[in-house]
Amino acid sequence: MRFAGSGGQGVILASVIFAEAAVISGLETVQSQAYGPEARGGVSRAETVLSREQIWYSRVTRPDFLLALTQDSLDSYARSLAEGAIVMADDSLVVPEGLDRGRVISVPILRTAGETVGKAFTANIVAVGAINRALRLFEPETLTEAVRRHVPAGTEELNQKALAAGEALITPEMSEAFAQKWE
Amino acid sequence: MPSDLIHQYMRIDHLPQMWCPGCGNGVIMRDVAVAIQELIEDPDLHFNREDFVIVSGIGCSSRAAGYLDFNSIHTTHGRAIAFATGIKFANPKLHVIVLTGDGDCSAIGGNHLIHAARRNMGLTVIAFNNNIYGMTGGQYSPTTPNGERATTAPYGNVDRPFDIANLATGAGASFSARGDVFHARETIDIIKQAIQHKGFSLVDVYSVCPTYYGRKNRKGDAVDMLKWQRENLIPTARYYSMPEGERAGKKLIGILSINDYPEYTEEYAKVVDAVRKKGKG
């Protein structure tokens, strides 16, 4: 799984949360990231490998899943996907030519964070909620615990709200369709 | 007394010391030894000889660490204050005294000096300030006055000099003072106060280097250089009783600044206590 966006959007944290959920569930996981020198802005990319077997190589060359929060990251990483990969992109982004639209989940992540949750910086957690429901990766409790372990004390409620708002972006029909494609 | 002092507090088998005839460093080393001796022997104070650690860097001054019979560590050029910071922080009950030179503490180690002053950890820094690099044969240092000569300033020094005591004050030192070779008793008392001061203390002690600085700059022999100190370096009481007009070109021997800032190791101990209490609660 690859998570891409601009520095400060928290894509690394989103990637860490899935790795934490994997650890809680007893799966093997390796999480890594590549980022520029900027704390804010610049390209930020993080990767989580999930497996039932021991993982050696820690990097992802052709991911089965891509989250893209910026046009730049969608355009560049859409070119290096595994066959049949699923992409989740913010609905403000233009889906590049050549990407199978049937495999793109286009949802208003940034707007939901800003308007429904009320804090733009929760976009990463909104995305985590949406991804988890769309791909049916982990039990909701597992994910809640993984989020709790990685957000600052005192923000649990806000982040829980963001997680729920993300889940709400995915209809049962979408979940049914994409979880099948993911399998 | 002096021979007693030597037997008790100096490493006899490493004497005589290696400094040139007329060098002021031996006097400053003696001042340090006397100051420590008087503190240890004062029944009202509780100074334990084993708690003293002498730290030095590299240069003429830094050889003093080897002659003084305490725990001693002769470190690398410029880094004495940084080593001392580690020693003091690791074991705050130790009295950590840094013996350094003008080059060691204000050129290559200048960054450590100002940050130690800012941090206010309870170290005592004694700068043997002879206005020259003696060990390497007479190159100009950050305290060589403008216009004076050195092997690397053959036409006169273009640099402007540091005043180390003022530099420390400016960097926030909670205790900054000046001493010299001529006014030994005053300097011993200043060093005693510096060691007793809770927090960072610096004493900039004016040494004399007849071999290089004196000879290059026609300052005469050691006696002439000490006479210059007598005329131009003025202990506190007399300095402040002088008419202001007469102070021009003269420097104060005494304490320049003293403040009761929180001491670093004590402040850190509070942090540790708070963290551990919270952890248990």
Place this chain on the structure above:
Amino acid sequence: MSEAVLMQGNEAAVEGAIAAGMRFFAGYPITPSTEIAEGSAVRLPQVGGKFIQMEDELASIAAVLGASAAGMKAMTATSGPGFSLMQENIGYGAMAEIPCVIVDVQRAGPSTGLATSPAQGDYMQARWGTHGDHPVIALSPSSVRETYTLIIRAFNLAEKYRTPVIFLMDEIVGHMREGVELPKPSDLIINRRKMSFHDGANKQAYYVPEGRYVPAMKPFGQGERYNITGNAHDASGFPTNSHEIAGRLVGRLLDKVERNADDITRVEEYAMDDAETAVVCFGGTARAVMSAVLEARRAGKKVGMFRPVTVWPFPEKQLCRRLPQLKSILMVEHNHGQMLLELRRAVGRDRPVHFLGRIDGTVISPQDILAKLEEMEATDDAE
């Protein structure tokens, strides 16, 4: 639910160091090692230890050596540019025999290079960074879990041999997160700083009995006054101008590591028993190598991995034991061929060693290695 926790390599370095008894950290922030300083700042007060952020790396290593002389197990962490600044005092630590651990989380150089990109270009610097002949022990972990256990060993070796130990990490392992079950803290934690000086020779601070290599160590402030210096010194710890004493001292410093190489060097071997091709690597590179070896084995090729865990001294004895069975050797590392030089020295010039390296800050993939293995096969067949 499993007992494992998700942890970054840099975090594991902090936890392992604390388990080893590290109670003093002095450092200066630098990517990609900064999480070690941050973690130490959080964790050390919790265990009654001390953290200080110094004004630069020169001061950091000096404070670490000072704290160690005063009785604390001490560590610093940095990356290439800071590691360069620390070199003079690493030599001081070797000469004055002050134990400590220096973590270098390597990044792509030279100079400021690519601050956030992985590399292994400090391998030779770890050995020869400071001037003069001196002993060096350097260990390199390849996973988060190994970072935890190996840094404990780094502290133990530092204590046992009274010398700075370099913990040579890389960005791959430092920033990687894995689920790890931390082993129970080992009770085999070495702390030599309770001893008094060796008997004989008037209990001199640096006296070493015949046939032994390491003087006993007693911290400052515990009742025995002595002198520490980076100058050539005699058993009393005072500078000497005697060439004979100086030569004996440096000889002993080198011998204490070289003659104890069997105790110090460790390797990890995978599928080496019947291997005809050995892929040699260290640190984070082993991740891609393991994937490639597994893949090659699935294709029926007799390929194994040989990984020095102790990277200095180079485990040449363990490697040479494998030489008779090997038809080819491939060195894979994220630099322009540094361990390659040591490997070639160890195996001798009549045996060709193939090389796959990278200097652009990107990571070598298993596919790169498999392609290289195929290329080797093709050329070997042609010969």
